[in-house]
Amino acid sequence: xxxxxxxxxxxxxxxxxxxxxxxxxxxxxxxxxxxxxxxxxxxxxxxxxxxxxxxxxxxxxxxxxxxxxxxxxxxxxxxxxxxxxxxxxxxxxxxxxxxxxxxxxxxxxxxxxxxxxxxxxxxxxxxxxxxxxxxxxxxxxxxxxxxxxxxxxxxxxxxxxxxxxxxxxxxxxxxxxxxxxxxxxxxxxxxxxxxxxxxxxxxxxxxxxxxxxxxxxxxxxxxxxxxxxxxxxxxxxxxxxxxxxxxxxxxxxxxxxxxxxxxxxxxxxxxxxxxxxxxxxxxxxxxxxxxxxxxxxxxxxxxxxxxxxxxxxxxxxxxxxxxxxxxxxxxxxxxxxxxxxxxxxxxxxxxxxxxxxxxxxxxxxxxxxxxxxxxxxxxxxxxxxxxxxxxxxxxxxxxxxxxxxxxxxxxxxxxxxxxxxxxxxxxxxxxxxxxxxxxxxxxxxxx
Numbered sequence: 241x242x243x244x245x246x247x248x249x250x251x252x253x254x255x256x257x258x259x260x261x262x263x264x265x266x267x268x269x270x271x272x273x274x275x276x277x278x279x280x281x282x283x284x285x286x287x288x289x290x291x292x293x294x295x296x297x298x299x300x301x302x303x304x305x306x307x308x309x310x311x312x313x314x315x316x317x318x319x320x321x322x323x324x325x326x327x328x329x330x331x332x333x334x335x336x337x338x339x340x341x342x343x344x345x346x347x348x349x350x351x352x353x354x355x356x357x358x359x360x361x362x363x364x365x366x367x368x369x370x371x372x373x374x375x376x377x378x379x380x381x382x383x384x385x386x387x388x389x390x391x392x393x394x395x396x397x398x399x400x401x402x403x404x405x406x407x408x409x410x411x412x413x414x415x416x417x418x419x420x421x422x423x424x425x426x427x428x429x430x431x432x433x434x435x436x437x438x439x440x441x442x443x444x445x446x447x448x449x450x451x452x453x454x455x456x457x458x459x460x461x462x463x464x465x466x467x468x469x470x471x472x473x474x475x476x477x478x479x480x481x482x483x484x485x486x487x488x489x490x491x492x493x494x495x496x497x498x499x500x501x502x503x504x505x506x507x508x509x510x511x512x513x514x515x516x517x518x519x520x521x522x523x524x525x526x527x528x529x530x531x532x533x534x535x536x537x538x539x540x541x542x543x544x545x546x547x548x549x550x551x552x553x554x555x556x557x558x559x560x561x562x563x564x565x566x567x568x569x570x571x572x573x574x575x576x577x578x579x580x581x582x583x584x585x586x587x588x589x590x591x592x593x594x595x596x597x598x599x600x601x602x603x604x605x606x607x608x609x610x611x612x613x614x615x616x617x618x619x620x621x622x623x624x625x626x627x628x629x630x631x632x633x634x635x636x637x638x639x640x641x642x643x644x645x646x647x648x649x650x651x652x653x654x655x656x657x658x659x660x661x662x663x664x665x666x667x668x669x670x671x672x673x674x675x676x677x678x679x680x681x682x683x684x685x686x687x
Contacts, residue, residue: 277451279402279406279454282395282402282454282458282474282475283396283399283474283476284476285476286476287474288474288476289473289474289475289476290476290477291389291477294392294465295385295388295389297465297466297467298384298385298388298464298465299381301465301466301467302384302464302465302466303466305377305381308380311376312370312373312374312377315366315370316370318369319363319366319367319370321366322362323362323363323366325354325359326352326354329349329350330348331348331349331350331532332346332347333345333346334346335536341555342536342537342538344534344536345536346532346534346562347532347533348531348532348533348562349530349531349532350528350530350566351528351529351530352526352528353526355524356521356524356526358521358522358526361514364517364518365511365514368511368515369511372504372507372508375503375504375507376500376504378500379499379504381500382500382501382683383680384464386676386679386680388465389676392475393479393669393673393676394457394460395454395460395461396478396479396672397457397665397668398453398454398457399454400479400668401450401453401662401665402450402451404661404662404665405447405658408443408654409444409446412436412443413440416433416437416440419433419436420433435648435651439651479668479672480618480668481671483615484615484675484686485612486611486678488604488605488608491608491678491682492604492605494682494683494684495600495603495604495683496600498683498684499600499682499683500683502593502596502597505589505592505593505595509586509590512582512586512588512589513586515585516583516585519579519582520575523570523575524570525568525569526568527565527567527568528568529563530563530565530566531563532562532563533559533560533562534559534562535557535559535560536557536558538556538558539553539554539555539556540554540555607674607678610674610678611675611677611678613674614674615671615674617667617670618667618671621663621664621667622664625660625664626660626661626664629657629661632653633654633657636649636653637650
């Protein structure tokens with residue numbers, strides 16, 4: 241922010257001889273409930289918080305991003321669930337003859353085999369969903385980082401305008417005090433003093449406006465970071481950056497390697513292929529093995545002779561072991577519709593990959609042109625517009641001090657200079673935002 245400390249010759253150094261009288265100062269027209277906050281309340285180049293620190297805090301505490309990260313934990317749980325084997329089943333049963341003594345007890349179990357790698361295919365689908373979720377969250381982190389950095393730059397721009405207007409207001413207030421003294425001495429007409437007071441109050445309204453804009457910009461920055469609006473922060477940073485040049489081919493390669501939205505679309509393609517393999521696998525026969533034990537107790541109402549030759553009721557308890565193989569035959573449902581849907585999903589995912597690939601290439605190229613143009617505008621505006629406007633204002637002031645022009649000419653030239661200086665802030669902000677947009681398009685920080 242060193243560029244804010246521009247050379248500004250105070251009007252109190254002018255050799256002006258004016259006359260008149262004043263009874264009110266510039267500040268007396270302001271409502272008493274307006275809390276004036278200087279730019280130093282928002283900027284601290286020693287102890288303030290930097291852009292990178294705010295980005296780190298946003299990635300750690302932004303509530304929306306924290307909620308999205310829970311989707312990763314959910315996807316990890318799905319992977320664990322998909323990798324589990326299917327549970328065996330246990331059956332218990334019995335048989336009792338009505339109005340009779342026959343009965344039977346049986347116990348059995350069944351274990352699904354999951355043939356043809358069903359569990360592996362199921363796990364592969366869950367892992368692909370996890371990869372896609374991670375890339376989706378990474379893209380949200382990229383967008384949040386760009387939003388925080390952009391709002392940081394907007395806050396710096398508002399602070400810069402506030403500092404500029406504060407300095408300008410101080411100069412005009414000093415000049416007004418000088419004119420008030422000259423009016424009391426009868427050396428300057430009251431009209432010139434009134435015109436100066438009007439200009440001072442007009443600049444004060446600009447200061448109030450830029451203070452409000454600064455506070456709003458800081459609130460927007462806090463919202464993006466996830467900071468409570470009541471928490472006080474001061475920024476540390478510079479709106480004006482050193483001009484840099486980049487190779488377009490290198491930027492495009494970096495974007496291909498680092499853009500998470502492109503990786504997300506690639507993960508979606510991998511997911512569609514995994515779902516196709518799963519559906520084809522589940523269309524194949526599957527089997528379950530089963531086994532059990534039966535213990536029937538049955539007999540007849542007649543009697544028979546036992547081994548000793550005695551009559552005894554005919555009744556016997558038997559023990560049986562059962563076992564077998566249960567085979568599912570996909571005769572009618574072989575996931576025909578699911579296979580068609582998965583094939584279409586694969587084609588759609590490939591088209592999305594191509595679309596994002598094309599989009600990011602255009603985005604990188606456009607933002608590189610924007611950055612180069614913005615940096616050139618900053619250099620031209622600084623030397624060919626802003627410096628010249630400052631010089632023109634000095635010339636008009638000196639001319640007024642010699643009595644060769646009117647005070648209104650000085651005020652008009654000063655207003656032009658205000659427009660030019662605040663316009664310079666806009667150009668600096670555009671270059672700052674262009675740098676952020678280029679890094680966001682590449683997907684990683686640039687040197």
